[in-house]
Amino acid sequence: MPKTLNRSLAVETTVLPNGLKIITESMPGARSLSLGLWLRSGSRRETAAENGISHFIEHMLFKGTERRSTQEIARELDTIGGYSDAFTGKEIVSFNAKALDEHAAHAFEILSDMMLRPLFREDDLEKEKGVVLEEIKMDLDSAESQTHELFCKKFWKEDALGWPILGTPKTVKSFHPKMLREYWGRHYAPGNMLITAAGKVKHATFVKMVDAVMGGMKPGKALPGLPEVNVFPQIAMKTKASIEQAQVCIAAPSYPMGHAKRFGCYLLNTILGGGMSSRLFQNIRERHGLVYNISSELSLYRDTGAMAIYAGTSPGTLRRVVMGVMEELRGMKNGPVSAEELRRSKDNLKASVVLGLESASSRMSNLARQDIFFGRFWDLDETIAAIEAVQAADIQEIANTFLKPENIALTVVGPAGTEKFTRRDLAC
Numbered sequence: 001m002p003k004t005l006n007r008s009l010a011v012e013t014t015v016l017p018n019g020l021k022i023i024t025e026s027m028p029g030a031r032s033l034s035l036g037l038w039l040r041s042g043s044r045r046e047t048a049a050e051n052g053i054s055h056f057i058e059h060m061l062f063k064g065t066e067r068r069s070t071q072e073i074a075r076e077l078d079t080i081g082g083y084s085d086a087f088t089g090k091e092i093v094s095f096n097a098k099a100l101d102e103h104a105a106h107a108f109e110i111l112s113d114m115m116l117r118p119l120f121r122e123d124d125l126e127k128e129k130g131v132v133l134e135e136i137k138m139d140l141d142s143a144e145s146q147t148h149e150l151f152c153k154k155f156w157k158e159d160a161l162g163w164p165i166l167g168t169p170k171t172v173k174s175f176h177p178k179m180l181r182e183y184w185g186r187h188y189a190p191g192n193m194l195i196t197a198a199g200k201v202k203h204a205t206f207v208k209m210v211d212a213v214m215g216g217m218k219p220g221k222a223l224p225g226l227p228e229v230n231v232f233p234q235i236a237m238k239t240k241a242s243i244e245q246a247q248v249c250i251a252a253p254s255y256p257m258g259h260a261k262r263f264g265c266y267l268l269n270t271i272l273g274g275g276m277s278s279r280l281f282q283n284i285r286e287r288h289g290l291v292y293n294i295s296s297e298l299s300l301y302r303d304t305g306a307m308a309i310y311a312g313t314s315p316g317t318l319r320r321v322v323m324g325v326m327e328e329l330r331g332m333k334n335g336p337v338s339a340e341e342l343r344r345s346k347d348n349l350k351a352s353v354v355l356g357l358e359s360a361s362s363r364m365s366n367l368a369r370q371d372i373f374f375g376r377f378w379d380l381d382e383t384i385a386a387i388e389a390v391q392a393a394d395i396q397e398i399a400n401t402f403l404k405p406e407n408i409a410l411t412v413v414g415p416a417g418t419e420k421f422t423r424r425d426l427a428c
Helices: 053-060 070-079 101-116 122-141 143-155 169-174 177-187 203-214 262-273 279-287 315-334 339-355 360-374 380-389 392-402
Strands: 003-005 011-015 021-026 032-039 083-088 093-100 193-199 235-239 246-253 294-300 305-313 409-414
Touching: 011 203, 021 203, 021 360, 032 101, 032 360, 053 083, 053 093, 053 122, 053 177, 070 101, 083 101, 093 101, 093 360, 101 203, 122 143, 122 169, 122 177, 143 235, 143 246, 143 305, 143 409, 193 203, 193 360, 246 315, 262 279, 262 294, 262 305, 262 315, 262 339, 262 380, 262 392, 279 294, 279 305, 279 315, 305 315, 315 392, 315 409, 339 380, 339 392
Parallel strands: 021 193, 235 409
Antiparallel strands: 003 011, 011 021, 032 093, 032 193, 083 093, 246 305, 246 409, 294 305
């Protein structure tokens, strides 16, 4: 079995003959182990008829296996004091657990059993449809969630990135055991899976444990390449009668996850709307009192990305908020950030990175994301050096590349009578 040792020394990688990759990071002094079983694909791989199936299968894997009932899965995890969780993203799916090192083998056996031997029984499926449909209703009741979903639907209108991870009531109701098993068979294969662990772990011992359980799996067929994705910045307005505020999303394209200039994007996002000292928070909230909260975030994927600004305000002040955001976008383009602001944003971003890697769980997740999106491990010193290398001119260049009026998407979900906008209102 090929094995590589990262220069970080604590990070080791082995690939089993069937293509399953295993990455571990030893943390001296740890008494627990966090482990994750990952898919290198998420809801973006679905067809229109399958929309929501990745998330639905995530739910169904907790509904019993050939060896364990639903209750036994929960009881065994509780017995060993373990914590388990799962989530579905646009490009990844994760099943993870944390337990004392002495129970790590048991925790892994439970998770692997769930992934390898699901039952997909008809009665379980029908009951879980009700659970997921309630989850969808919860999102539909949230104006913030609806604003985000409407933005994605319009911005990536030709790609599954624009579809809701949960699916729609129509697609969820259409799922049946054969459909789930076929999708599971294509995606839950060694070549599309990754095992990571961090904490008190010996790589050779962990690999032997995984190999004994999953080494006999057939490699499976490689998934086809993703289609080229385009973005469509649009103005979208939706009326929701039951709310008092207008929820607004103002967004623009960004570099993708693996781009060399991504650290400049992170710093631009931090300066613009990354915290209480950000330009948007200080201007729109503190100076003018127009919102309770306003922030920006990056959504970066393998081959595309977006920076989105979210806020909620009264319909009567919505135009002032939008105009205030446009003013701040112009400011990012028209002049370099000051040395003091750049220093503050770098320190903020570095602290976020460092503090985010203090737990075994976060390190375990970091191992997976680095391999899935970059194909290699970035150690902390390398990441900090990349942040420090960004100059004020780099941030201004990124702003001028993406923050153009024709690139701006505006999404508003508000009560009846909420003001309408045109492309001329988005001059920045």
